[in-house]
Amino acid sequence: DIQMTQSPSSLSASVGDRVTITCRASQSIGTYLNWYQQKPGKAPKLLIYAASSLQSGVPSGFSASGSGTHFTLTISSLQPEDFATYFCQQGYSTPYTFGQGTRLEIK
Amino acid sequence: EVQLVESGGGLVKPGGSLRLSCAASGFTFSSYTMNWVRQAPGRGLEWVSSIIISSTSIYYADSVKGRFTISRDNAKNSLYLQMNSLRAEDTAVYYCARVEEGYNWNDRYYYGMDVWGQGTTVTVSS
8 A cells, every 4th residue: 555644744834824745655656646625524625636736716825746756735825714634645546545634723 | 516415324333334325416427436535533534435437446445345335326426335344443424525537548647536525424333
């Protein structure tokens, strides 16, 4: 199975900050990497697919890059609604594993 | 409106069974691979199972293989998860989610799970 490891596990930041979350795969997954945002009590929301493509309707303040085993999600200027938990997920092969999540909290 | 609505969750004793359903609307259900993803209380997301458009390819996480069965009825725009021999560790919110995947010539694409249901809670406890 492909292991997905996110860092950091939690992050405190302020509105307006630029933040970056990292996701590493235990083997190369090309660009079969997706990012999701989840708020408490809600279903996850797809932000980024295929490593760097912004899902329709997602604000342009979100961006992502990477390929192979190293991926990043960047929020250029944190908005109040961005405080949530973020997950990466590989779609390279089953089982389609998720990272453990990064909890983004208000400082 | 594009929508997925899960149902069928509840409280069940260890060793018991449940059947989850997911009703799709607002899109061409038969054009998408469908998935079940679960989230145990306070935990992360765990992919459970996938079924492709034609139901000819089905995949399971090792943790549920041999106990859970995914199926779909494209005529009814519905996805199902039959869960048998339930264990305490199966306690979770279960989400259905669609994913657009396929091949452009020989290049496979997988565009992530872009539509999710609201989830249905399964509690396994005596």
